[in-house]
Amino acid sequence: MTTFFSTWQPHVLSLLRAVTGLLFMQHGGQKILGFPVDQRAPFDLFSLSGAAGILELVGGFLILIGLLTRPTAFVLSGFMAVAYFMAHAPQDFWPLANGGQLAVFYSFVFLYLFIAGGGEWSLDRLRTKHDPESRAAKPNAG
Numbered sequence: 093m094t095t096f097f098s099t100w101q102p103h104v105l106s107l108l109r110a111v112t113g114l115l116f117m118q119h120g121g122q123k124i125l126g127f128p129v130d131q132r133a134p135f136d137l138f139s140l141s142g143a144a145g146i147l148e149l150v151g152g153f154l155i156l157i158g159l160l161t162r163p164t165a166f167v168l169s170g171f172m173a174v175a176y177f178m179a180h181a182p183q184d185f186w187p188l189a190n191g192g193q194l195a196v197f198y199s200f201v202f203l204y205l206f207i208a209g210g211g212e213w214s215l216d217r218l219r220t221k222h223d224p225e226s227r228a229a230k231p232n233a234g
Contacts, residue, residue, distance in 0.1 A: 106158065106211030112201050113156030116168070120149025153208050155205065158214020162206050169202035 121127045123145030124135055147168065154164045172195045180192030187193045202215050210216040 102212035105208055105209075106213035108201070109158055109161065109205055109210055109214065110156050112198070112205070113216070114153045115152075116198065117149055117152030117156060120145045120147070120152055124149055145173070145184065155202075158210035158216050161210035161214060161216050165202040165205035169206060170200050172196075172199035172202060 109201075118128055122129055122131050125142055126135075133141065135145065137146075143220075151164050151168045154160055155168070176192045176195035176199065179184040180187065180190040180195055182190075187196050
């Protein structure tokens with residue numbers, strides 16, 4: 093069983109990364125493009141919501157394809173922590189009561205991706221496979 097888990101771990105990590113990126117992109121798509129569901133307020137690039145939309149759409153896409161996974165995940169983890177403490181925590185202590193479950197969840201998934209990398213199926217992995225210098229320096233990069 094150990095062989096099964098060790099064989100599939102990097103692939104399932106890639107699936108977690110891709111699905112997380114796709115779901116995260118929807119929040120930015122809603123704010124910026126009105127897709128897949130229109131947002132109630134009009135989009136204003138020079139607002140907190142506008143900055144959030146850019147981070148969600150662009151950052152989510154980078155996470156989806158596994159490009160610059162670690163730095164992107166680091167930024168998004170912090171972004172979600174700040175979003176939680178600015179928008180949710182002042183309302184109530186418990187995330188279920190203040191509507192902040194997704195912000196907490198995304199923050200910790202992005203923190204995990206920062207540590208774990210993009211997995212076997214990522215553009216980061218392709219870049220390290222084709223760059224002998226980077227493979228020698230970082231054999232477990234992903």
